[in-house]
Amino acid sequence: MKKILFSILSLTTILAYSQKLSFEAKGIIAISDADMAASAFVDGKLFKERGTKDFMSIVKLPIDKYSDEIKSLVVSNSAINSAKSIVISPKHPIAYVVETRGTTPETITEIRNIYTGLPVGGFISVIDISDLSQPKVLYKFPTGKNPTAIDISSNGEYLALCSEEDGKELQLLELDPTGKPIRIINKPQGFQAGKITDITWHPNNNFLVFTMEDSKEVGLLKVTRDGPTTKIIRLDIVGPTLKVGNLPSAGQFTPDGKYYLVPVIKSNIANKSESGSDDFGDMFVIKFNLEGKSEHYLITKTKIGETPTSFAISPDGSLVAVTNAKKSYFPWNSNESSKKASISLLKLSTDGSLNNVAEYEFDGILPKNIVFDKTGENIAVTVFDHFNFGKHFGGLEFWKVKNGENPSLQKQDFKLFMPRGSHAIQIVK
Numbered sequence: 001m002k003k004i005l006f007s008i009l010s011l012t013t014i015l016a017y018s019q020k021l022s023f024e025a026k027g028i029i030a031i032s033d034a035d036m037a038a039s040a041f042v043d044g045k046l047f048k049e050r051g052t053k054d055f056m057s058i059v060k061l062p063i064d065k066y067s068d069e070i071k072s073l074v075v076s077n078s079a080i081n082s083a084k085s086i087v088i089s090p091k092h093p094i095a096y097v098v099e100t101r102g103t104t105p106e107t108i109t110e111i112r113n114i115y116t117g118l119p120v121g122g123f124i125s126v127i128d129i130s131d132l133s134q135p136k137v138l139y140k141f142p143t144g145k146n147p148t149a150i151d152i153s154s155n156g157e158y159l160a161l162c163s164e165e166d167g168k169e170l171q172l173l174e175l176d177p178t179g180k181p182i183r184i185i186n187k188p189q190g191f192q193a194g195k196i197t198d199i200t201w202h203p204n205n206n207f208l209v210f211t212m213e214d215s216k217e218v219g220l221l222k223v224t225r226d227g228p229t230t231k232i233i234r235l236d237i238v239g240p241t242l243k244v245g246n247l248p249s250a251g252q253f254t255p256d257g258k259y260y261l262v263p264v265i266k267s268n269i270a271n272k273s274e275s276g277s278d279d280f281g282d283m284f285v286i287k288f289n290l291e292g293k294s295e296h297y298l299i300t301k302t303k304i305g306e307t308p309t310s311f312a313i314s315p316d317g318s319l320v321a322v323t324n325a326k327k328s329y330f331p332w333n334s335n336e337s338s339k340k341a342s343i344s345l346l347k348l349s350t351d352g353s354l355n356n357v358a359e360y361e362f363d364g365i366l367p368k369n370i371v372f373d374k375t376g377e378n379i380a381v382t383v384f385d386h387f388n389f390g391k392h393f394g395g396l397e398f399w400k401v402k403n404g405e406n407p408s409l410q411k412q413d414f415k416l417f418m419p420r421g422s423h424a425i426q427i428v429k
Contacts, residue, residue, distance in 0.1 A: 021063050021414045022400055023380060024373040027132045027428035028059040029095055030382060031086055032394055033079040033421035035104045036114065038329035038366040038384045044111045045331075048104060049392065054078075055419045056086075056097060056125075059396075060132040072419060073135055075125045076103060079384070079423040080115060083250045083310035083369045084149040084198065088426050091156025092179040093130035094138070095426070098147045098161075099123050121146050124161075126179070129428065141181060144168030149198045149250060153205045158232065160208055162196040169196045170210060172223075172232060188221070188235045198250045203257040207238070207290060211248050211262070217241035218248060218262060220288050220296060238292045244284050245301075250310060254317045259299065259352050260286040263308045263322065281308035283322065285352050299352035305344045305359055309368045313348070314376040319407055320346040320354065321370055321379055329366040332387070339387060341367045343379075343399070345409055360409050362397060363387065368423040377401050379409070382422045394422030 032055045037047040056075040077085055081100035088095045102119030104111075111117035122145050128136040144163030151160045159173040159181065172185040198211035208221045219241035223232045245264030253260050265281040285299040305324030312321050322344040330337040341364050345357040366384035373379070383395040398412040 021061075021398060022412060023061060023378045023398060024375045025061055025427040025429060027061050027129075028380060028396065028425060029056065029086065029088065029129070029428065030059070030396060030418055030422050030425045031056045031075065031077045031097060032419040033077055033423055034419065035078070035101070035118070035421070037392075037420075039331040040111070040114055041366075042330055042334075044114060044117075046104060046109055046111065048106060048109070049420070050106060052419070054103065054421070056095070056127060056135070057418050057422075058129065058132050058135050059416065069133075070416065070418075071133065071135055073127065073137055075127065075137065076121070076123075077424070078118070078121060079368060079421060080118065081148050083424055084151055085424045086426050087150055087152040087159070088129070088428060089152060089156045089179055090154060093128065094179045095127045095129050096150060096152070096159065097125045097127065098143070098150045099125070100146055100148060124150070132428065144171070148196070151199055151201050151208075153201050154203055155205055158205075160199045160201060162199045162210070164195060169194075170199065170235075172235070174231065185232055185235060188237055191237070192241075198248070200251055200253060200260070202253055202290075203255065207288070208235075209251060209253075209260055209288070211251065212241065213247075215241070216243060216246060216248060218244055218251065218260070218286065220290075222290075222292075239289060239294075239296055242286060242296045242298070244286070244298075245282055248284075249308070252311070252313055254313055254348070255315060256317060258287075259348075260288055261311065261313065261320065261354075262286065263304060263311055265308060279307050280305065281322075281324075283308075283311070283320070283346065283354060285348075285354055287352065300354055302346065302354040302356065304346070304356070305342050308344070309366070310370055312370045312372050312379065314372050314401070314403075315374065316376055316403075318348055319376070319401065319403065320348050321372070321409075322346065323367040323370045323381055324359070325366050325368075328364065329384070339363065341365070341383075343367075343370070343381065343409060345407060347407060357407055358409070360399070360411070362411065364395070364397065366423075367397075369425045371425050371427055372401070373427060374429050376403065378412075380425060380427075382418075382425050384423060385420050392420040393417040394420045396422065396425070
């Protein structure tokens with residue numbers, strides 16, 4: 001019995017140094033993909049550790065002592081998708097986790113292309129987080145094949161979801177008073193064909209932005225509601241789509257909904273090789289015309305770091321922090337491996353202009369997600385793995401944020417060791 005229970009609920013290590021963690025939130029939720037090493041993005045060699053499982057780890061804050069426990073549940077997830085693989089309901093104490101790809105058998109040690117060779121995914125896990133010290137998996141429900149991104153409306157009434165399955169590329173899921181899906185609103189009639197890789201709610205819950213991978217475009221959708229019930233009855237395209245670079249990644253609206261930011265890289269990290277060129281990204285700032293009376297347009301494009309993976313916008317909308325993988329995820333014996341990742345800090349002005357402030361390097365493999373705390377004075381970053389032989393761990397790294405005229409980051413002398421494969425993070429406010 002003890003062995004069975006441990007496979008369902010395990011403990012994660014806390015490594016604290018000379019200072020207490022500075023991070024304002026009720027808790028942090030991170031998910032970890034156990035199916036592969038980060039270097040599998042380059043060479044397809046999984047190096048999956050025997051007996052390991054995908055985990056969702058819950059950090060209850062504040063952490064007061066070294067022996068505080070972090071609870072981890074077995075929840076299927078995948079680092080293959082964008083940063084949007086987990087959302088927390090603003091209305092209910094539940095979290096939704098997307099399974100973009102399924103679990104690899106331990107007999108499989110290498111896959112030529114992990115984007116096409118991994119097992120098919122197809123469901124969302126719903127987790128009760130009402131008690132952060134005793135999280136529970138409530139149930140799962142099916143999605144389209146290989147769901148790529150998820151987002152939740154700010155009122156907690158609808159999930160937006162995109163997947164790779166024909167006919168289910170884009171869906172809205174109406175949620176009942178308990179947070180369970182009860183109705184599906186499909187993509188608009190005559191919607192263009194192609195793979196949708198990202199979906200984002202506008203803060204006012206009346207619009208969504210979608211990203212088309214094949215055509216390298218972003219577009220705007222408006223929801224139409226039934227007057228008496230205010231329930232969404234259909235989606236309509238607003239204006240023409242907008243071209244944004246080569247590989248647009250997961251985007252976000254500023255907190256006031258005025259601008260939409262989306263990072264773009266030159267080539268997918270799964271297509272890198274040791275002779276590949278440096279892949280410094282660009283951050284696009286877009287102004288969507290919500291009324292549809294004119295075209296959407298690009299405000300600015302600013303260069304960011306090498307192989308950007310995700311970004312976060314501060315609660316006041318003045319700062320943008322970007323995680324850059326560089327070549328940290330290359331095989332350790334590769335001459336191209338950088339052994340370093342970084343965070344780019346940028347300042348966002350009220351007119352939509354974006355200016356680089358500084359880039360901060362740190363040790364760690366493939367940081368895939370970043371988040372500000374609720375005050376905007378601290379950030380947390382996921383680390384997929386560390387350059388250690390023997391037992392492998394992912395982790396969370398923390399920085400203090402100095403705002404004002406000359407903003408900066410200062411690394412905190414505190415880290416959390418998580419299961420290897422840590423790749424997405426959300427805070428419980």
